[in-house]
Amino acid sequence: MSEIKQKSVEVFLDELASRQATPGGGSAAAVMGAQAAALISMVCNLTIGKPKYAEVEEDMQALLKQSEALREQLIAMIKADVDVFDKLMACYGLPKNTDEEKSTRSRQIQSVLKEATIVPLECAKACALSIKLSRIAAEKGNINVISDAGVAVMAGYSGLKSAALNVYINAGSIKDRTFADEKIIELEQLLGGADIETEEIYQLVKEKL
Amino acid sequence: MSEIKQKSVEVFLDELASRQATPGGGSAAAVMGAQAAALISMVCNLTIGKPKYAEVEEDMQALLKQSEALREQLIAMIKADVDVFDKLMACYGLPKNTDEEKSTRSRQIQSVLKEATIVPLECAKACALSIKLSRIAAEKGNINVISDAGVAVMAGYSGLKSAALNVYINAGSIKDRTFADEKIIELEQLLGGADIETEEIYQLVKEKL
Numbered sequence: 001m002s003e004i005k006q007k008s009v010e011v012f013l014d015e016l017a018s019r020q021a022t023p024g025g026g027s028a029a030a031v032m033g034a035q036a037a038a039l040i041s042m043v044c045n046l047t048i049g050k051p052k053y054a055e056v057e058e059d060m061q062a063l064l065k066q067s068e069a070l071r072e073q074l075i076a077m078i079k080a081d082v083d084v085f086d087k088l089m090a091c092y093g094l095p096k097n098t099d100e101e102k103s104t105r106s107r108q109i110q111s112v113l114k115e116a117t118i119v120p121l122e123c124a125k126a127c128a129l130s131i132k133l134s135r136i137a138a139e140k141g142n143i144n145v146i147s148d149a150g151v152a153v154m155a156g157y158s159g160l161k162s163a164a165l166n167v168y169i170n171a172g173s174i175k176d177r178t179f180a181d182e183k184i185i186e187l188e189q190l191l192g193g194a195d196i197e198t199e200e201i202y203q204l205v206k207e208k209l
Numbered sequence: 210m211s212e213i214k215q216k217s218v219e220v221f222l223d224e225l226a227s228r229q230a231t232p233g234g235g236s237a238a239a240v241m242g243a244q245a246a247a248l249i250s251m252v253c254n255l256t257i258g259k260p261k262y263a264e265v266e267e268d269m270q271a272l273l274k275q276s277e278a279l280r281e282q283l284i285a286m287i288k289a290d291v292d293v294f295d296k297l298m299a300c301y302g303l304p305k306n307t308d309e310e311k312s313t314r315s316r317q318i319q320s321v322l323k324e325a326t327i328v329p330l331e332c333a334k335a336c337a338l339s340i341k342l343s344r345i346a347a348e349k350g351n352i353n354v355i356s357d358a359g360v361a362v363m364a365g366y367s368g369l370k371s372a373a374l375n376v377y378i379n380a381g382s383i384k385d386r387t388f389a390d391e392k393i394i395e396l397e398q399l400l401g402g403a404d405i406e407t408e409e410i411y412q413l414v415k416e417k418l
Contacts, residue, residue: 009221010214010284013243017250017280024251025360028244032364034222035237041226042233071226075219147378151234151371155241158367161411162360168418169356202370209377 004078021089026081026166030074030123033159036130037071039152043141056140063136070126070133074159077123081166084116113174117183120166127163128190130156135201143208150205157198164191213287230298235290235375239283239332242368245339246280248361252350265349272345279335279342283368286332290375293325322383326392329375336372337399339365344410352417359414366407373400 004012004023012031016023044064047053053060091112094105134153141149167187174180213221213232221240225232253273256262262269300321303314343362350358376396383389 005219006217008215008217009240009287012218013247013280013284016244016247017254017277019251019254021255021354024354025248025357028248028360028364031218031244032241032367035225035240038222038225039234039237042228045226045228046230068226071222075222078218145230145233147374148234150374151237154367154370155237158241158363161363165356165359165414165418168415172418205374206377209374209381 004082005075022082022085023078024081024085025162026085026120026123027078029120029127029159029162029166030077030081031159032155032162033123033127033130034071034074034078036127036134036152036156036159037067037074039148039155040067040130040133040137041071043137043145043149043152046145047140047142050142053140053142059136059140063133063140067130067133067137070129074123074126074130077119077126080119081123084112084119088112088116110175113170114176114179116170117167117174117180120163120170121183121187124160124163124167124187124190127156127159128194131160131194131197131201135197135204138201138204138208146205146208150202153198153201153205157194160190160194213291214284231291231294232287233290233294234371235294235329235332236287238329238336238368238371238375239286239290240368241364241371242332242336242339243280243283243287245336245343245361245365245368246276246283248357248364249276249339249342249346250280252346252354252358252361255354256349256351259351262349262351268345268349272342272349276339276342276346279338283332283335283339286328286335289328290332293321293328297321297325319384322379323385323388326376326379326383326389329372329379330392330396332372333369333376333396333399336365336368337403340369340403340406340410344406344413347410347414347417355414355417359411362407362410362414366403369399369403 044060047060091109096102096105131153134149137149164187171180171183250273253269256269300318305311305314340362343358346358373396380389380392
């Protein structure tokens with residue numbers, strides 16, 4: 001089966017809508033984050049090389065490197081979400097007839113639940129970074145495409161809040177509470193202030209329109 | 210050239226990131242809205258037919274019809290945004306050597322600016338509706354996929370706020386202020402309370418996780 005990124009936008013949406021468990025919200029979050037990164041790159045690409053923006057040329061070159069690296073990461077996360085979900089479902093399907101089987105199954109579920117917490121946490125981190133990068137695009141980018149920086153910040157924000165839900169779900173089932181609590185704290189550090197930051201950047205863009 | 214919806218997710222993101230003017234934030238907004246609609250459908254598809262959810266069967270069937278119609282509309286908007294932008298650019302490229310040419314060019318720009326305001330306004334309306342439909346999915350959907358209703362509301366919200374930016378830009382250049390102000394009022398009715406509504410639905414989902 002081909003990877004989601006190779007499927008058409010229409011087929012991706014069909015599969016998202018279907019009764020198949022994957023792709024689901026985790027992949028959608030990564031796609032939103034990747035749209036944020038792509039739009040930041042677009043603003044950079046339409047600013048770089050323009051004499052009017054010579055003063056911010058270096059900043060835009062540096063921003064483009066970051067946004068393109070981020071886009072690559074987020075595209076990889078579309079698949080990572082599906083893979084870890086499938087792995088978790090496979091664990092839930094393990095036999096549980098004997099005590100030994102039960103114990104093996106439980107150990108494996110617990111191990112994969114940790115992965116299934118880290119995957120959306122990494123997506124949340126990448127989306128949170130896209131919010132920060134959107135600010136640079138909004139502050140320094142070509143005024144003619146500044147609205148794209150505003151769309152970027154919204155896409156990054158919704159990607160962050162969406163990925164967060166998957167962190168909460170999976171962390172909630174982890175028995176190793178030290179691990180789980182640590183991940184929740186990391187997540188809440190990303191979420192803290194994201195609302196205000198997103199609104200600030202959005203308003204900055206709106207004022208420039 | 211094939212339509213965006215027929216391109217792979219990866220190619221769509223490449224084109225979004227590129228120095229081409231389209232696709233840009235307007236298409237990204239429609240994709241976010243379409244993801245919202247698709248995820249609502251997913252929640253419906255994974256609730257319908259389950260004995261445990263027999264009580265909400267009819268509600269879910271009705272919701273699915275609405276979310277699928279909405280998804281179709283939003284997918285069409287990915288292309289509509291590109292088309293109207295190209296049309297506007299073509300108008301700006303019209304000759305302006307004589308007074309007659311100037312006047313024709315200006316008239317045509319003004320006419321297309323109205324279309325270019327209506328297209329994102331329709332996208333904003335569809336996204337606003339996706340927020341309302343997300344609430345039903347969050348309230349009545351299968352608890353095992355309730356996080357997808359949370360991702361849906363975030364995607365719809367970011368689609369709404371993103372489309373709004375394009376309404377503001379294009380309405381701002383319209384000389385017929387009665388028309389423009391009417392569209393801005395319509396938009397602001399959609400935006401008013403969307404923040405609070407989105408947060409309410411998101412919290413409802415979070416509490417159910």
